[in-house]
Each structure stands twice: as C-alpha cells, then as structure tokens.
Amino acid sequence: MKNETFSYDDAIVKKFALATLVWGGVAFLVGLIAALQLADWRLNFGVSWFTFGRLRPLHTNAAVFAFAGNAIFAGIYYSTQRLLKARMFSDALSKFHFWGWQAIIAAAAITLPMGFSQSKEYAELEWPIDLAITVVWVVFGVNFFMTLLRRRERHMYVALWFYIATILTVGVLHVINSIEIPVGWFQSYPVYAGVQDALVQWWYGHNAVAFFLTTPFLGLMYYFIPKASGRPIYSYRLSIVHFWSLVFIYIWAGPHHLLYTALPDWAQTLGVVFSVMLLAPSWGGMINGLLTLRGAWDRVRTEPILKFFAAAVTFYGMATFEGPLLSIKSVSAIGHYTDWIIAHVHGGALGWNGFLTFGMLYYLVPKLWKTELYSKSLANTHFWIGTVGILLYIISMWASGVTQGLMLQAIDEHGRLVYPDFVETVLRIVPLFWIRAVGGSLFLTGFLVMCYNLWKTVESAPADSKEDVYSAPALAPVPETALGGTWHRRLEALAPTFSVLTLIAILVGSVLEILPTLLMHTYVDSNDKTVPYTALELAGRDIYVKEGCYVCHSQMIRQLPGDVLRYGAASTPEESMYDRPFQWGSKRTGPDLARVGGKYPNMWHFRHMIDPRLVTPNSIMPSYPWLTEKKIDFDGLQRKLDVMRSLGVPYGDADVLYAASNARAAAAQIAADLGTETGVKDLETREIIALIAYLQRLGVSPKAAPATQVGSN
Amino acid sequence: MKSLALSQFPMIYLSVTALLVFFVVFCAVLAHVTAKSRDPEFRSASRLPLEEGQRHESH
Incomplete structure (x- = not known):
C-alpha cells in the first residue's frame, strides 16, 4: 500500500493546554477562597456574588468542566491523531469545539456568581448554556468519530475505547438530565420533580464522575504513561477486561442508594456487592498503569x-478503594453529608485528575513547542509541594468528616443526642478547615510554579517552529473476514461496531438504573393531600436555589436514629413531590432544613439572615443583608406557576392568574408581623419575605389548599 | 427518602438478571484474553502508542 503524507493539528492541542492552565488557576483559586470562607465566615464580605453559596458551584464547575475538561480535550486531540495516524477530521470543527467550550465556561463564570443556577450539582448551568453544551459536544463527537473513520491505523488502541465511552456516555447523561422548561432567559424548572429529580440527577452526578473524570483520564493514562516511560502498557489483556467491566458496572453502581430501607437484607447486600465489585476493574486499571513503570522505577526517582x-x-487507587468503602452501610451512616465525601472527591480530583494533567502538560508542552523543559528541578519542587498539599487536604477532611459524622449520630444511654446543638459539631471541625486551606494553598502554589516553568519553556522554543510531516500507508477497506486475529482484535478494527457495543454496555446499566425512576408512579403512592407551594413560597424557593443554600443544608432526614432525633420524622417521597428542582443537598455544613417550618418565628429567620450570629452564636453561616434590599419578582410568578401547572402541579386557574396579587397579600402579612416586632417598615416587596415564607413552609402540611384570589392582578 | 422510594421498586429480578449477564460476559472476555496463543497480537497492539507514523520532514 502506498504511503500517504500527513501532519497533526497540534495548534488545537496548544490551545486546549493553555486553556487548562488558565482555568486551572481560576478553579484552584476559587476553591481556596471557598475553603477560607468556611474557616472564617467574614471572608464572604456580605457581597452576594462573592458568597460561598454562589462561589462553590463556580469552583466545582471550573474544576470539572474548565480545568479537567480542557485537559481531557488537549490529551484526546494529541493522542487520537497519533494513535490513528491521521489529522483530525476538520480543523474548523476543532476550533469551533475549542471556542465554543471556552464561551460556555465564560458564561458559567459570569452566571453562577450572579445566582443563575439549577442547583443540581455539576449540572447547575441554566438552559441556554445547557443547549450550547449539547451543540459543542456533538461537534466534538462528529470530529472524533469522523477521524476514526478516516484513520490510517487499523486497530484502535485501548485509550481510544475509553474516549469513545466518554463521548457517548456524557452525551446521554447531559441530555437526559437537562430536560427542563424555561421560565425566563436564565431560569428553568426540570421536568422531573422530587424523588424522580433526585434519582435522575444522581444517576447523572454519579456517572459524570465516572465518564468525565475517570474514563477519559484512564484513556490518557493508557497513552501517556507508555509514551513518557518508553514502555508498552503492562498488560493489554488486562486493559480489555478493565474496559468492558468498568463501562458495564460503573454506570449502574447506584444500588448503594438502597441502603437503610425496608428492602430485604439480601437485596441490600447485593447492592453493596455491586459497589464493591467496582473495585476490581478500577484496581485492574491502576495495577496496569503502575506496572507499566516496571523496569523504569529508577527513572521515576529522577523524572x-x-x-x-x-x-x-x-491516588486513583486510593479514591477507588474509598468509594466502595463508603458504600458499605455502616460507613455510609457516618460519612454521608460530611467532609469525608469532600476528602474522597478531592483525593480523586487533585491527586488523580490534577496530577495526571500536570504530568501530561510537562510531557506535552516541550513536545509541542519542540524544546526542552525549562527546569526539572522546579517540576520536582511542584510535585512535592502539590503532594504535601493534597495530603494535608484529604487527611484534614477525613478527620473532619469522621469527627462530625460520629458527633451527629452520638446518642447517650438515655436515648438522647450527645451533641444536640448542631453548631457544636461545626465548631469542633473549624480548625481542620484551616488545615484544608493550607493544603489548598500549597497545591495552588505548586500549580503556579508549574505555570512559570512552562512559560519559561515556551519562551525558549525556537521562533520558527514548523509542522512535522509524517507518512503511513493508507487504510484500505477490507471485509471483516480478512482482518484476521481474534474476535476482539477484529472488533478493535471496526470503529462503528465497537462504538455501538460500548453504547449498549452503558445503556444496559443506564436503563436498569433509570427504569425505577420512570416507573415510579406505578409503585409510589402520590399523596393528593400534598399542597403545592403558594406563589410567595415558590418565589422564596427560587431565592433559596439562587443563593445556593443547598450547598450547606440538606432537606432529607434519613431513617437513622441520629437524624430522626435531631430533625424529626424521616422524610417521605410525597413531601417533595412538587419540588422542582429537588433540594436534598449532599453536605451538611449547616443543619437539615426539611422540618424547619414553624420551628422558629418569622423574626428569628429575619435576624438569622441579616446576621446568623444574632440567633446562633458562633455560627459560620454568611450574612445575607442584600435580601432586605432586593425586590421579589412578583410579575414573573404567573409564568412560573403556569409552567409548574403544565408539569403536573395542581394549580387552579385563579392560582395562576392571580399569582402576583396573592403573593403580595401573603408578603404583606409577614412584613406586618416583622414590622410589629422590629419596627422595620417597607419589607413587603423584599426577597427576605419570600424566603421566610418558603422556610416556614418546609415540613409543614397546610390543612387548606393554597389561597386563590385575594384581589385583582 | 430516595432509598425509601426505590425500596418499593418491585422488579428486583432485573438487577439479578443484569448481574448474571455481567458475570457471563465477564467470564467470556476473561477466557478470551487469557489464552496464551494471543500473545503476539496483544504485544503488537500494546506498542501502538510508541509509533506515530514515520516522520519525514518539517515544513
């Protein structure tokens, strides 16, 4: 076969590598600020857009989609072209992908601090940005798969399998989780509600970690470790087993959500077994990666x-050991809702994703700019500063999580809570927040050292760097029977077939995990006595979402003695049947709020939002003074109730038509109550009134249907 | 609460079926990849990252 000459599009790799550095800096800096805000509440500065509730989603989105996302794309564009011996299908599509992704990140960086959020973790971005993500992801997929079809290397190396799984699965996850109805340019309500919304969101959330932060990085591992060490992967056999078992199991390793239920013990145990099973493929990959360095360990000391x-x-091995461990019932009881989960996440994000990206950048930048790394010594310094930073971070958060988890569940011999004051458990772990901040500072310092090192490396590059030209035989179309080798070897040569089989593998798990959600109406009683939120309560709920209250407060009381004694009866599915989006949360830096309604007078809530220390000495919650200044969007309520009604919430015509006037009337009552006690006037149009109305409704079942008409609109 | 809802899901056999399907496929793949006769093809496949095409020139 005649040789063809071609070149690789490394310009796109350079762009993504640079974006990784820029957004990495943003992600780590915002993370450090958020960590400091937890250690000292005054660092929220009473500024709405700078408050923890709004910065934390910005941090997670920047870390996952901006830093890790750009790193993935840099690595995929570099390795895919070389593994396929082909330039990307279209330079124009590559550029569209790059600029589209950066625009999405910029939009996130602007809208999240402004409070435009769906409050679904890792899926907070509002509907216009969701649409943009879909378009850009499809463009990326088209470019990738068309390159696969035009390749010059018959067999697809294992790294490409992981890229295929990533592109297909992330697309499926994003589209299904983002089905929402807009109520304005920057707000929407999901079509799912309550339990159903939670199930879809955590199907997405669980698998976003799997297929955005795990499979693409495994692909990068399978490419860059052999490249950097000059040695082939330890076991290609193991990589086949690793790939298929991981993509099959990971997507439906959700049975640990069945813990603490009335489900028979054998079935609960089966759920735990599935989660623990995930350890096998995960560690298979880890062992394969580490043993690739067999015979090169002397170079690990110096390189x-x-x-x-x-x-x-x-770190990948540590995180994937910890995940199954946390799915065990007795461990989950302590770790859930605490900083142990934060430690687990950051062991993976900083150690696995971060360090793999840094290693890849140290490898790529000198190659792309055709020069030598400016300083190995600085790179080694970065490694040790970063490692100490990660260890300080995760060890302090392990200690914090276990401490608070045990304190919250501690019950004395008389059946009473040993630590009934929630804030007592928080104060005990604040010193550990400072240690976490030190760890984060070290990690950021190491990152800045790398940026300097890479900048000096690029500076030393030759000015007239030319594009290399390669040659390889063209790939002639051949019938499957002529491919030779075993069935998997033949499969590796058939890109479309391989991709379809991968899609089937992830869909089997997805269908099995999502089927209970779709069929929920057939086995969970819908309680027709549950009354929807009034217009004012709904307005307050939207403010609760906007301020990111869910990042510190849960709204779900588990069937655990410690939870029930502290917060009241365990939550039931019917209670959140009209909640769009659900607000169960995933972390309790503050107490659960599922039954906070009626627990305190309006005045308590008013003072609490102005300055939490006024009613809870030593509270670390930020103050929300702007809530007494910003006005409720009464005019938008009719549209919101109308959309809710179209989604199945039983609002009457009058509820929708007179939403604004009903809300004004209810707000006037609360404002009058506050005015009597405080002497503060003119509060009836302010956001704090709506928020108080919502908080007073939580866990309370009104005896009557919501008011209908109290005046003209 | 999510657990409470899911605990009422009646089709437990689906999970068990999926587990069995997984084990059958897993065993088949394991048997396939452990055969000694496949050493040469695995060896050549594992070397793919170390080849980039033949470099000709820069332009």
Whole structure:
C-alpha cells in the first residue's frame, strides 16, 4: 500500500493546554477562597456574588468542566491523531469545539456568581448554556468519530475505547438530565420533580464522575504513561477486561442508594456487592498503569513526569478503594453529608485528575513547542509541594468528616443526642478547615510554579517552529473476514461496531438504573393531600436555589436514629413531590432544613439572615443583608406557576392568574408581623419575605389548599 | 427518602438478571484474553502508542 503524507493539528492541542492552565488557576483559586470562607465566615464580605453559596458551584464547575475538561480535550486531540495516524477530521470543527467550550465556561463564570443556577450539582448551568453544551459536544463527537473513520491505523488502541465511552456516555447523561422548561432567559424548572429529580440527577452526578473524570483520564493514562516511560502498557489483556467491566458496572453502581430501607437484607447486600465489585476493574486499571513503570522505577526517582503519573495512578487507587468503602452501610451512616465525601472527591480530583494533567502538560508542552523543559528541578519542587498539599487536604477532611459524622449520630444511654446543638459539631471541625486551606494553598502554589516553568519553556522554543510531516500507508477497506486475529482484535478494527457495543454496555446499566425512576408512579403512592407551594413560597424557593443554600443544608432526614432525633420524622417521597428542582443537598455544613417550618418565628429567620450570629452564636453561616434590599419578582410568578401547572402541579386557574396579587397579600402579612416586632417598615416587596415564607413552609402540611384570589392582578 | 422510594421498586429480578449477564460476559472476555496463543497480537497492539507514523520532514 502506498504511503500517504500527513501532519497533526497540534495548534488545537496548544490551545486546549493553555486553556487548562488558565482555568486551572481560576478553579484552584476559587476553591481556596471557598475553603477560607468556611474557616472564617467574614471572608464572604456580605457581597452576594462573592458568597460561598454562589462561589462553590463556580469552583466545582471550573474544576470539572474548565480545568479537567480542557485537559481531557488537549490529551484526546494529541493522542487520537497519533494513535490513528491521521489529522483530525476538520480543523474548523476543532476550533469551533475549542471556542465554543471556552464561551460556555465564560458564561458559567459570569452566571453562577450572579445566582443563575439549577442547583443540581455539576449540572447547575441554566438552559441556554445547557443547549450550547449539547451543540459543542456533538461537534466534538462528529470530529472524533469522523477521524476514526478516516484513520490510517487499523486497530484502535485501548485509550481510544475509553474516549469513545466518554463521548457517548456524557452525551446521554447531559441530555437526559437537562430536560427542563424555561421560565425566563436564565431560569428553568426540570421536568422531573422530587424523588424522580433526585434519582435522575444522581444517576447523572454519579456517572459524570465516572465518564468525565475517570474514563477519559484512564484513556490518557493508557497513552501517556507508555509514551513518557518508553514502555508498552503492562498488560493489554488486562486493559480489555478493565474496559468492558468498568463501562458495564460503573454506570449502574447506584444500588448503594438502597441502603437503610425496608428492602430485604439480601437485596441490600447485593447492592453493596455491586459497589464493591467496582473495585476490581478500577484496581485492574491502576495495577496496569503502575506496572507499566516496571523496569523504569529508577527513572521515576529522577523524572518529574513519571513521578506525577505514578502518584496520580496511586491516588486513583486510593479514591477507588474509598468509594466502595463508603458504600458499605455502616460507613455510609457516618460519612454521608460530611467532609469525608469532600476528602474522597478531592483525593480523586487533585491527586488523580490534577496530577495526571500536570504530568501530561510537562510531557506535552516541550513536545509541542519542540524544546526542552525549562527546569526539572522546579517540576520536582511542584510535585512535592502539590503532594504535601493534597495530603494535608484529604487527611484534614477525613478527620473532619469522621469527627462530625460520629458527633451527629452520638446518642447517650438515655436515648438522647450527645451533641444536640448542631453548631457544636461545626465548631469542633473549624480548625481542620484551616488545615484544608493550607493544603489548598500549597497545591495552588505548586500549580503556579508549574505555570512559570512552562512559560519559561515556551519562551525558549525556537521562533520558527514548523509542522512535522509524517507518512503511513493508507487504510484500505477490507471485509471483516480478512482482518484476521481474534474476535476482539477484529472488533478493535471496526470503529462503528465497537462504538455501538460500548453504547449498549452503558445503556444496559443506564436503563436498569433509570427504569425505577420512570416507573415510579406505578409503585409510589402520590399523596393528593400534598399542597403545592403558594406563589410567595415558590418565589422564596427560587431565592433559596439562587443563593445556593443547598450547598450547606440538606432537606432529607434519613431513617437513622441520629437524624430522626435531631430533625424529626424521616422524610417521605410525597413531601417533595412538587419540588422542582429537588433540594436534598449532599453536605451538611449547616443543619437539615426539611422540618424547619414553624420551628422558629418569622423574626428569628429575619435576624438569622441579616446576621446568623444574632440567633446562633458562633455560627459560620454568611450574612445575607442584600435580601432586605432586593425586590421579589412578583410579575414573573404567573409564568412560573403556569409552567409548574403544565408539569403536573395542581394549580387552579385563579392560582395562576392571580399569582402576583396573592403573593403580595401573603408578603404583606409577614412584613406586618416583622414590622410589629422590629419596627422595620417597607419589607413587603423584599426577597427576605419570600424566603421566610418558603422556610416556614418546609415540613409543614397546610390543612387548606393554597389561597386563590385575594384581589385583582 | 430516595432509598425509601426505590425500596418499593418491585422488579428486583432485573438487577439479578443484569448481574448474571455481567458475570457471563465477564467470564467470556476473561477466557478470551487469557489464552496464551494471543500473545503476539496483544504485544503488537500494546506498542501502538510508541509509533506515530514515520516522520519525514518539517515544513
């Protein structure tokens, strides 16, 4: 076969690598600020857009989609072209992908601090940005798969399998989780509600970690560790088993959500078994990565790139051991809702994703700019500063999580809570928040050292760097029977067939996990006595979402003695049947709010939002003074109730038509109550009134249907 | 609460079926990849990242 000449599009790789550095800096800096805000509430500065509730989603989105996302794309564009011996299908599509993704990130960086959020973790972005993500992701997929079809290397290396799984699964996850109805340019309500919304969201959330932060990085591991060490992957056999078992199991390793239920013990145990089973493929990959360095360990001592890779794979092993561990019932009882989960997440994000990215950048930048790394010594310094930073971070958060988890569940011999004051458990762990901040500072410092090192590397590059030209035989179309080798070898040569089988593997798990959600109406009683939120309560709920209250407060009381004694009867599915989006949360830096309604007078809530220390000494919650200044959007309520009604919430015509006037009347009552006690006037149009109305409704079942008409609109 | 709702899901056999399907496929793949006769093809496949095409020139 005649040789063809071609070149690789490395310009796009350079762009993504640069974006990784820029957004990495933003993600780590915002993370550090958020960590400091938890250690000292005054660092929220009473500024709405700078408050923890709004910065935390910005941090997670920047870390996952901006830093890790750009790193993934840099690595995929570089390795895919070389593994396929083909330039990307279209430079124009590559550029569209790059600029489209950066525009999405910029939009997130602007809208999240402004409070435009769906409050669904890792899926907070509002509907216009969701649409943009879909378009850009499809463009990326088209570019990738068309390159696969035009390749010059018959067999698809294992890294490409993981990229295929990533592109297909992330697309499925994003589209299904983002089905929402707009109520304005920057607000929407999901079509799912309550339990159903939670199930879809955590199907997405669980698998976003799997297929955005795990499978693409495993692909990068399978490519860059052999490249950097100059040695082939330890076991290609193991990589086949690793891939198929991981994509099959990971997507439906959700049975640990069945813990603490009336489900028979054998079935609960089966759920735990599935989660623990995930350890096998995960560690299969880890072992494969580490053993690739077999015979090159002497170079790990001196080569910073190999150091980063070895540490990254080790952190991957730690995180994937911890995940199944946390799915065990007795461990979950302590770890859930605490900083243990934060430690688990950051062991993966900083150690696995971060260090693998850093190793990849140290490898890529000198190659792309055709020069040598400016300083190995600085890279080694980065490695050690970063490692100490990660260890300080995760060890302090382990200690914090276990401490608070045990304190919250502690019951004395008389059946009473040992620590009934929630704030007592928070004060005990504040010193650990400072240690976490030190760890984060070290990690950020190491990152800045890398930026300097890479900048100096690029500076030393030759000015007239030319594009290399390669040659390889063209790939002639051949019938499947002529491919030779075993069935998997033949499969590796058939890109479309392989992709379809991968899609089937992830869909089997998805269908099995999502089927209970779709069929929920057939086995969960819908309680027709549950009354929908009034217009004012709904307005307050939207403010609760906007301020990111869910990042610190849960609204779900588990069937655990400690939870029930502290917060009241365990939550039931009917209670949140009209909640769009659900607000169960995933972390309790503050207490659960599922039954806070009626627990305190309006005045308590008013003072609490102005300055939490006025009613809870030593509270670390930020103050929300702007809530007494910003006005409720009464005019938008009719549209909101109308959309809710179209989604199945039983609002009458009058409820919708007179939403604004009903809300004004209810607000006037609360404002009058506050005015009597405080002497503060003119509060009836302010956001704090709506928020108080919502908080007073939580866990309270009104005896009558919501008011209908109290005046003209 | 999510657990409470899911605990009422009646089709538990689906999970068990999926588990069995997984084990059958897993065993088949394991048997396939452990055969000694496949050493040469696995060896050549594992070397793919170390080849980039033949470099000709820069322009």
